[in-house]
Amino acid sequence: MxxxxxxxxxxxPYILEGIYITLQVxxxxxxLGFALGIILSLFKISSIKPLNWxxxxxxxxxxxxxxxxxxxxIYFGSPQVFGIQIEPFTAAFLSFxxxxxxxxxxxxxxGILAVDKGQKEAAVAxxxxxxxxxxxxxxxxxxxxxxxxxMNEMITLTKESAVVTIIGLNDIMRRAYIVGxxxxxxxxxxxxxxxxxxxxxxxxxxxGKLVERRMRRSD
Amino acid sequence: MIKIDNLHKNFxxxxxxxxxxxxxxEGEVVxxxxxxxxxxxxxxxxxxxxxxPTEGSIWINGEExxxxxxxxxxxxxxxxxxxxxxHLFPHKTVLQNLTYAPIKVKGLTKKEAEGKGRDLLQRVGLxxxxxxxxxxxxxxxxxxxxxxxxxxxxxxxxxFDEPTSALDPEMVKEVLEVMKSLAHTxxxxxxxxxxxxxxREVADRVLFLDGGQLVEDAKPSEFFSSPxxxxxxxxxxxxx
Numbered sequence: 001m002x003x004x005x006x007x008x009x010x011x012x013p014y015i016l017e018g019i020y021i022t023l024q025v026x027x028x029x030x031x032l033g034f035a036l037g038i039i040l041s042l043f044k045i046s047s048i049k050p051l052n053w054x055x056x057x058x059x060x061x062x063x064x065x066x067x068x069x070x071x072x073x074i075y076f077g078s079p080q081v082f083g084i085q086i087e088p089f090t091a092a093f094l095s096f097x098x099x100x101x102x103x104x105x106x107x108x109x110x111g112i113l114a115v116d117k118g119q120k121e122a123a124v125a126x127x128x129x130x131x132x133x134x135x136x137x138x139x140x141x142x143x144x145x146x147x148x149x150x151m152n153e154m155i156t157l158t159k160e161s162a163v164v165t166i167i168g169l170n171d172i173m174r175r176a177y178i179v180g181x182x183x184x185x186x187x188x189x190x191x192x193x194x195x196x197x198x199x200x201x202x203x204x205x206x207x208g209k210l211v212e213r214r215m216r217r218s219d
Numbered sequence: 220m221i222k223i224d225n226l227h228k229n230f231x232x233x234x235x236x237x238x239x240x241x242x243x244x245e246g247e248v249v250x251x252x253x254x255x256x257x258x259x260x261x262x263x264x265x266x267x268x269x270x271x272p273t274e275g276s277i278w279i280n281g282e283e284x285x286x287x288x289x290x291x292x293x294x295x296x297x298x299x300x301x302x303x304x305x306h307l308f309p310h311k312t313v314l315q316n317l318t319y320a321p322i323k324v325k326g327l328t329k330k331e332a333e334g335k336g337r338d339l340l341q342r343v344g345l346x347x348x349x350x351x352x353x354x355x356x357x358x359x360x361x362x363x364x365x366x367x368x369x370x371x372x373x374x375x376x377x378x379f380d381e382p383t384s385a386l387d388p389e390m391v392k393e394v395l396e397v398m399k400s401l402a403h404t405x406x407x408x409x410x411x412x413x414x415x416x417x418x419r420e421v422a423d424r425v426l427f428l429d430g431g432q433l434v435e436d437a438k439p440s441e442f443f444s445s446p447x448x449x450x451x452x453x454x455x456x457x458x459x
Contacts (some may be wrong), residue, residue, distance in 0.1 A: 122306035125267055126320035126372060127296030136323065140310050218310050218352040 008188045011179040015192055018172035025092045025171065026158050032097025037104030044109045055105065062102035068163045071095040075167045088169040100157055107149045111142035144215045151208035155201050172196050220245040220280060220407055221266065221376065227274035228261050235261045237431040248408045250418035253428035254454055259411040262428065263378050266409065267298040280375065296324050299369030303381040305361040307353040313364050314349040317371045325372065339367040343397050359390030363397050379410040415459060419443050427451050
């Protein structure tokens with residue numbers, strides 16, 4: 001095996017700058033996915049049937065089709081649907097966020113259902129309104145249980161974000177690919193990109209463990 | 220203070236309460252006893268609408284809480300409830316358990332609620348546990364905190380659903396002591412219990428339920444020494 005990084009090292013800063021783009025996409029997608037995921041999960045456990053159907057339908061669409069297809073639909077479909085071409089960046093975080101919301105809503109729903117129903121009764125018996133009960137009593141306990149699953153989703157999101165290459169967003173993956181094309185050596189830049197993703201995921205994993213430990217304080 | 224009129228409760232096809240008529244006077248301590256499945260807990264849970272009655276009505280202080288116009292949350296804020304399994308909020312400290320509802324429901328300031336919370340903890344003998352999490356407490360301590368949590372809302376009546384049934388035997392007494400002292404302050408109380416000694420000593424009245432019906436309603440001294448019905452006799456024979 002002949003590895004030669006010398007022709008790639010000048011482009012290293014260029015590849016690393018992609019981290020910024022990747023992180024932005026992931027962070028916005030995670031926020032969108034989490035916010036929408038909570039709303040969808042509340043729809044799913046609601047006693048109002050149409051809300052159940054709506055949320056289940058949403059989930060089935062976004063879980064039932066490939067992520068890369070959703071990305072392309074949003075990016076290439078936007079001129080026909082909205083009459084404007086949206087930026088690759090917008091298309092990226094929108095599609096990842098909307099996709100992630102489907103998975104996160106399932107995770108949160110399971111987390112809410114796993115909270116002892118006595119907690120709800122205790123809150124209700126104290127006269128606590130539904131909304132406050134959810135935000136102050138049920139969701140914090142649900143979050144604690146589902147943190148590992150949420151971390152998993154974040155990790156998946158970080159790695160899957162590499163498919164934005166396909167709509168030409170300059171993330172880590174695409175930059176590595178461009179450097180490969182310019183230097184006629186693909187192996188080394190893509191190895192570097194792999195290492196960058198790995199380090200990002202490791203940092204996420206450690207951060208997740210720290211948060212989890214903090215949340216387990218009350219045990 | 221509480222009036223219960225022709226109360227029915229069905230779960231699907233199962234008829235749990237078959238027309239209960241009774242009442243609780245202000246300051247009265249009522250023990251609700253009976254075999255398991257007799258509807259004791261359901262009766263109690265109807266009083267703060269944790270269960271919606273299928274038929275019949277309940278009044279608290281002249282207000283019909285079973286009416287559709289009633290604000291259920293307001294009713295519940297006035298009725299304290301203590302559960303068999305405590306149901307403390309595990310992610311909140313003992314003091315936060317006591318201050319949460321007063322702040323969020325009654326609109327007390329944090330300072331007011333904490334002052335009051337600490338007083339109540341003192342009263343149930345757990346002042347030094349204020350900043351612990353519930354997981355660090357014994358069962359008896361948890362139940363005393365749960366009682367304090369309910370009292371923090373200044374309820375007009377306290378409901379106890381088998382408050383000592385989930386406790387180790389050596390912890391039953393500390394909880395009963397707290398309840399006894401609460402009864403002495405003139406609190407109106409309804410207690411579903413299997414502690415016959417406690418019912419006999421503290422209660423003003425005993426309601427004996429069997430098969431979803433109120434079979435006897437008597438003073439403890441009368442009920443325990445000379446029950447009128449055969450069903451009550453059989454029940455007492457089995458447990459005493």
